Amino acid sequence: MLGLCFVTMLVAVDQTVVGTALPTIVAELNGFELYAWVATSYLLTSVITIPIFGRLGDFHGRKPFVIASIIVFTVASALCGIAETMLQLVLGRALQGIGGGMLIGTAFACVPDLFTDTHVRLRWQVLLTASFGIANAFGPSLGGFLTHYMGWRSVFYVNLPIGVVGLYFIWRFLPHIKQAQRGRIRLDWQGAGLIALGLGSLQVFVELVPLHGASLSMVLLGLFSVAAFAVLIYWEKRCEEPLLPPDMFRNKSLVALFFLSLFTGFVMFTLLFYLPLLLQGGFGLSPQQVGLLITPLVVFITVGSIANSRIVVRLNSPNHILYLGFGLMVLACAGMVVTQKTTSHWVVAVYMMLGGTGLGFVMPNLTVFAQETAGRALLGISTALLQSVRMIGGMFGLALVGTVVGHYHAGSVRQSIPQGDGTSWMALLEDPQVLVSQAVQNDFIIQMRDAGLQGDALIEIARTSLVSAVHSGLTLTLLTALIALAWVYRVPRISFSRTVAASDQPAPPTRGRS
Known part of the structure; x- marks a missing residue:
């Protein structure tokens, strides 16, 4: 379990430190057009590989894939650190995503392999969640420190010692537990390819549609994604060993949990990415102040x-904890929707605590409920798909909220400053970057002074516009949290058993170095 904690921290630390260093990376490598793809390439490959390796773990045991994921992720981190162009960095991040997808698809399913008693499993599951929380708490500060004092490449090299330590514990102590199988196992590679086509085209569609709108190319790309999923459904129903077993989607409890995981990803990722923009860009707080206010959310x-x-x-009915968790998330979203610059920082911190506690009540339970419902035969794929769906929810949330924020901010700035229509400085003012970067602000103020305008006053108008725009985006997040709260009613009652049937017991572990 200590080894699993190290490897989950490997992924969590990487996700948080890279975001802090990204502006510096772009400034040095001169590739702003690929800015979003540093994150998108990672998300794309990880979302595709999570269900594939979740199923492979069901067939062959999870230890070989956890070991492989550490090696791939660590090597990819080194490649990112030596990248000389943005394209090389994007390709390195894509390779990191493959390692991260392997890890998420197998590591979480190792816990029920090791601890078949649900009560015991819940206690051990806390370690993995705590690892993510600790990494998310110090990740942004670590990224800023490393970038400032040691250069941006160090944010990738920091993964190397974590990977080596995690690899030692996994190789030495994790048992290789394999489920008993009859006959030769054949992986559904056709299904894997269709998943890659469907999710890949969907990811690209979500990333590009805010830029290109309802153009012919976007319509064709959307239709292609729908067609890929339709063919995937047709194929999986007729495949002897499907990668996504149709029986899993006939289970009402599992389907309801998948939807709740989708909603959770939407809420969590939009809060993590757009609250800092509200606090720093809209309210004018320093990065250090923003870090202190966001920390309660992840902690x-x-x-x-x-x-x-x-x-x-x-609890007699464990489902009630989901009501409590989503209820706290609703309160946190509602609080942030009405938060203004004059709101006390202590009040904002309370909203962060409510949101974090709600996520802590929801995320581990969704995983354990799905494992309890799916049974051992579908343990890996159900756990992996739950994580993958959460990332897809985050992908949709970021794209949708980002479109709303960008549209409302630009429109409000144009409406508030009509005299800037058609000018070069107006386009700069419509970009939230001018509200976040002190260097860009200083250059803008000097430019406005030379033009005989009050740059400070224009920036304050833009801040007011950004606050309204982010509040509009957070309103969508609040609506999603409310839908999730109502959706809990669709989850059949879950009950935990203290004993495991003999047919569900895992095969005896082989403790070789395989």
């Missing part, structure tokens, strides 16, 4: 998970 995910492990096993 209380761990606090909520620890509290949850003690509470949920004592």
Whole structure:
């Protein structure tokens, strides 16, 4: 479990430190047109590989894939660190995504392999959630420190010692537990290819549609994605060993949990990415102040998970904890929608605590509920698909909220400053970057002074516009949280058993170095 914690931290640290260093990276490598793809390439390859390796883990045991994921991720981190162009960095990040997808698709399913008793499993599951919480808490500050004092390449090299330590513990101590199989196992490679086509085209569509609108190319890309999923459904129904077993989607409880995971990803990723923009760009807080205010959100995910492990096993109906978790997320979203520059920082911190605690109550339970419902035969693929769906929810949330924020901010700035229509400085003012970067602000103020205009006053108008725009985006997040709260009603009652049937017991572990 210590080894699994290290490798989950490997992914979590990387996701948080890279975002902090990205502006510096772009400035040095001169590739702003590929800015978004540094994150998108990682997300794309990881979303595709999660269900594939989740199923492979069901067939062949998870230890070989956890080891492979550490090696791939660590090597890819080194390649990112030595990248000389943005294209090389994007390709390195794509390789990192493959390693991250392998890891997420197998590591979480190792816990029920090791601990078949649900009550015991919930307590150990807290360690993985705590690892993510700890990494998310110090990741942004670590990224800023490394970038400032050691250069941006160090944010990738920091993964190397974590990977080596995690690899030692996994190789030495994780048992290779394999499910008993009869006959030769054949992986559904056709299904894997269709998943890659469907999710890949969907990801590209979501990333590009805000830029190109309802153009012919976007319509064709959307239709291609729908067609790929339609063919995938047709194929999986007729495949002898499907990668996505149709029986899994006939289980009402699993389907309801998948939707809740989608909604959770939407809420979590939009809060993590757009609250800093609201606080720094809209309210004018420093990065250090923003870091302090955001920290309770990620820290209380761990606090909520620890509290949850003690509470949920004592409830007659464990489903009630989901109502509580999503209810807290609704309160946090509603609070941030009405937060203004004059709102006390303590009040904002309370909203962050509520949101983090709600996520801590929801995320580990969705995983455990899905594992309890799916049974051992579908353990890996159901766990992997739950994580993949959450990332897809985050992908949709970021794209949708980002489109709303960008549209409303630009429109509000143009309406508030009609005299700037058609000028070069107006386009700069419509970009939230001028509200975040102090260097860009200083250059803008000097440019406006030379033109005989008050740059400070224009920036304040833009800040007001950005606050309204982010509030509009967070309103969508609040609506999603409300839908999720109502959706909990669709989850059939979950019950935890203290014993495991003999047919569900895992095969004896082989403790070789395989």
